Amino acid sequence: MSSSDANWAPLVASKVSEVLADSSFTVPSTAFSSITSPNAQFALAIDHTLLKPDATPAQVDELCDQAIRYKFMSCCVNGANVEQVSRRLAGSSSLTCAVIGFPLGAGTTVSKAFEAANAVKNGAHEIDMVVNVGALKAGNFALVHADIQAVVHAVANTPVKVILETVFLSDEEKIAASFLAAEAGAAFVKTCTGFSGGGATATDVLLMRKSVAYKPSVKVKASAGIRSFDKCLEMFKAGAERIGTSSGAAIMESAEVAAGSY
Template sequence: MAIPSIDVPRWDGPLPTRDEAAKMIDHSLLRPELTPADILAGLATALAYSTASVCVRPTDVKAAATALRGTPVAVGTVVAFPHGSGTTPTKVFETTELIALGADEIDMVIDIGRLRAGDTAFTQDEIAAVVEAAAGRPVKVIFENSYLTQEQKVAGYRAAESAGAAFVKTSTGFADGGATAQDIALMRRTVSPAVQIKAAGGVRTLDALLELNRLGATRFGATATAAILDDVEERRRLLDVR
């Protein structure tokens, strides 16, 4: 099911530079139909705009690491994506293998059903196991917020922080809901400043990115990277004209 773009008022605050905005974006290359040529084109886009990272499918990590070696663009990838249904040992194995192939950042999906059942100890232990396997690399924990109650979200975010996660993340972008302003605000209230927030799912405009950044998100999974960053350039050009 397609996730609608986030409906936000037009941003009227200070504009970041294009480079500043680019460092908030993980350029997403996760759709199942992408061909090797599509992946290479996506990597070229990320490199041209100097995004914080690309987020690629596990099968594309080796190619991405080769193409981006020596550049400022990090290679991110996903574990147990998109359903989170793998066992903890499987998630640990995936993490270890993907780091060996060149991944710099790991976005893992929790076992959503176990958190919904109230088993926060399992959630924390699972995240901690992946964090350990990541050996110091940032782990971003995906909660798929649209499936969770507010109480389940809060419990999950706290478990992620206790387990050593670097980020809490709203969604995979493949469920029936993505990032919302309400969830970003809740995440920011729940975790300490030591934990960052990644918004994913429906962040397709500069206004959406800026509004969610104002609420506390510091990283964004996006496929509309070029459009968002070109909009920054155009708005800054118009401001300079005035």
């Protein structure tokens, strides 16, 4: 694929025009489209998340134990906690997910690639990396693509989710970022870190889904500000197939209470 901004610019512009002009797009049906309660299928969409800087080892263990109990898809943590999570989840169905370049995305490509490879070495099964937002907004598409691709290559077959940090982006930039991530080999495009204000919206999820629809293998993860089952349903209907939330256990526990109520 193209290696310079001069080559990328018309490709990105074409994709932006195509997506914005498509008024007939229908969200493809997924395994999560028909969910009506926080059931076992719902749990498979949840990346159970603990990314706050003051997270203690005891809190990380609790996160893992909740993931094991409810069979969440993964526990998503900072790199320093990956080994602990990998050990705690051993023998369970839940995966270990590590964030990279988090939360700013402003590190060098070399540092992001190393961080990702190190996380996989320490037991990570999935990588959530933050896009270089400043480069994206400046139209430095070659750098954005190379940044993502370097991480994808550094972790071989480990799925990479690319966090766009949509709160900073125009619709055109969201489309551009989604397109560049898909072209670089990402498995998912993801909305937000949750550290910059705002959060995931159904409108953004739908736009991102439209942007990567030409590559059916690329999915959308909604993250930040998702604290209820109804909000999860809103994201699923917009096209999300993974939810990043620290409220997964609370949602499941509420369902258990409701099921046991008179």
